[in-house]
Amino acid sequence: VPFDQLDGFIWFNGEFVKWADAKIHVLTHGLHYASAVFEGERAYGGEIFKLTEHTQRLHESARILGFRIPWSVEEIDDACRQLLAKQGLQDAYVRPIAWRGSEMMGVSAQNNRINLAIAIWDWPSYFDPEQRLKGIRLDIAEYRRPDPRTAPSKSKAAGLYMICTLSKHAAEAKGYTxxxxxxxxxxxxxxxxxxxxxxxxxVLHTPVPDCFLDGITRRTVIELARRRGIEVVERAIQPEEMESFEQCFLCGTAAEVTPVSEIGPYTFQVGEIPRLLMNDYAEEVRPGQRMAAE
Ligand code: PMP
Structure with missing residues (x-):
């Protein structure tokens, strides 16, 4: 079934519409000029992990792109929770997106309506579970994260994902994940x-997020590591340093904690620390287990 033909509902500008009917006009500014911002969240056991933090980031992403979402953080949080229940899902991926509409055509879009939609679906694992256990393989992309003077790099803006899709496709074409x-x-x-x-x-080493997203999962992982007494160093990391690193993992809402076995010519073990943090994260996100641990 094509993704736009699923059953269920999408929250669309304040209403629940049938999934397949949640459509926009082809002259939408967000489509032509990438005036769109979004979020990626996960629900575990019927509760969306760090929901308000994500919704606040959505508002902030829009502010950075010069528009205001006409629903408050509280209203968006409520809409996400209502939709999760309506979709009948316990564990799910949550995708809110806000964009400038189709009332004016052209780069300037001062009077375009700001739209908001939320979709929630079952998305168990971003990376193949079997690959995840062995560690995934990464290529080194040709495109680079832009200078913050070149693009609004602190916004989770759709336009910034153009180079991500290009890089991911190029990696996949070479057999990397x-x-x-x-x-x-x-x-x-x-x-x-x-x-x-x-x-x-x-010791954990991670780049300073000064020109890319300071992920909510990243911050959670840093907290989990410190709770275990693992030192975390945020610093500038040169690619040649990967030669001397022993283990590596990715983290994000969709990816959760995913060990990496290879990056271009560099190899890593799927060692104890990534496994430990994979488990700690899995426990942290489950409301029942989190309460039991407290
Ligand atoms: N960087 C990029 C480019 C992303 O798309 C994501 C996923 N939103 C992240 C980092 C991780 O962010 P988070 O942990 O908040 O999901």
Missing amino acids: DALMLDWRGRVAEATGANIFFVKDG
Whole structure:
């Protein structure tokens, strides 16, 4: 079944519409000029993990692109929860998206309506579960994360994903699962939809998110590691340093914690720390288990 023909509902500008009927006009500004921002969230056991943080980031992403979403954070949180229940899902992926509409055509779109839609579906694993256990293989992308003076890199803006899709497709064409993107200075940045961590001598190293998303999962993983007494260093990382790193993993809402076995010419073990954090994250996101642990 094509993805736009699923059963169920989409929350669309305040109403629940049938999944297949949630349509927009071809002259939508968001389509032509990428004036769109979105979120990716996951529900576990009927509860959306860090929902308000995601909704606040959605509002902030829109603000950075110069528009205001005409629903409050609280209203959006409520809509997400209502839709999750209406979809009858416990574990699910949640995708809110806001965009400029089709009332004016042209680069300037001062009077276009700001739209908001939310879709929720069953998306168990971003990376193939079997590959995840062995560690996934990444290519090194040709495109780089842009200088913050070149693009609004702190916004989860649809336009920034153009180079992610290009990089992921290029990696897949070569048999890799994903791509590592360097930043505009040539430093290690992130994967096409997830942040990256390395392990060396029992210490975690991760790039400073100064020109890409400081993921909510990234921050959660840092907290989980510190809770275990694992030191975390946020610093500039040069690609050549990957030679000396022992372990590596990606993290993001969709990817959760996913070990990496290869990045271009560099290889990593699927060692203890990625496995430990994979489990800690899985426990952290489950409301029941989190309460039991407290
Ligand atoms: N970087 C990019 C490019 C992403 O798309 C994502 C997923 N939203 C992340 C990092 C991780 O962010 P989060 O942990 O908030 O999902």
